[in-house]
Amino acid sequence: MSRESALRKLDLQRENTITELSELFEHLEPASRQPEEFGVWTVAGREGVTSRLLEFIDDAENEVIYMTVDELLTDDHLDHLAAAEERGVDIYLAGLSESVQAEIQEQIPSAKLFETLWAWGDEGAGSLLITDKRTALVSVIADRDPTDSIHEMGIWGTGKHNSLVVVLRAIFTWRLDTLSTESDQ
Template sequence: MRSGDDEAFDAMGRLGFGTNEAEVLVALHELGTATAREVSQAADVSRPQVYSAVESLENRGLVNVQHANPREFQPVTVEETGSLLTRRFERDIERVTDRLEEAASRREGPSEEREDIWTVRGREAVTERITQLVRDAEARVVFGVKSTDLLTEGVREALAERAAAGMDVTVLSTDAAVRERFADVADVTVFAPEIHDEEANHTGRMLLIDDDTVLHSVLGEEELPGTSRETAYWSAGSGFASTLVAMMERTLQAQTT
């Protein structure tokens, strides 16, 4: 395996490919059509392991086998491979979500108001939580973001969709590049807030949804060069959330008057 392929092979592992399957599939795409001996030489995988890997790949519809002497193997196109993998994992995701919805439907609701504060760690997880909360909004969304690297296209699209649906959408950022990304989005109010608190330097993103949901994320030390850790705290329908909503509203009123 070439060192430059590490990320691709790691990704193939997460998609369910064994090491030999990944090596054989890549070798076949490099060779086009090949015998087990040729694949073994190109992938540095023993011939018995090549046959085993090809059988698995054939069962997935990723490799065609010509039953000649010797047998030859040919991968389906890259486009077809992508489509097959997408359909497979879409079905798997659908099965998982259906099962989870079934389980959730049997859950008994809380008998009294809960004062829950939830924690979400990791930039991708925080982004997904923000996107979902925005899409669930019914009347108002206020989104604050520190910089463009924290404003994904998915979040931007969700905010634009809520605005198009007639909701009150406001975006706050001291970063002119962030504000520019909403220049062509109709019905979204954008402005640069005045920030005096030095602690705000650690704030990554903030979100206010309707009158009962808030999220606030903070940035930590670099996890990887150029990438900061992000942790978000959010609450919905609780006394804690109502208190934070009121505080945010007072701050917004002070900024806009």
């Protein structure tokens, strides 16, 4: 076989292989996103924590459980929570003063306010967010500088088997179930 014949044969085999692979790829289902993660990650700074919180709220499809202190709740947070409500997401809020709760009820009428089992605002608590029983974020106010700027630090995890998510989901599922049972009586 001549060199030219061998090259044509190899080129034809390459083209056939590419065609076969292209046809096989067309029949494959799109890869499903695997959100299950077993680690816990940190996020530093108020801007970083807020960005992650808003991302989780925006991705929520069924439920948002959100505890925070008055000074961390901004109009931006309320706008994202209101958008979640418009998508049909159930919103549960806690840890806020009565005046802030009244403001929230005006902006997000279907939000269910609940009392925590502990004084959330004590000792530098920041925010706690659980969405769709698959993501969780907890933050603390780590420090304040002389300009009264808030330095917030947080940890977050995702996946229905993630340890952080499992523990927080268990605590709040129990608490919200208890409240639901009390209101039915």
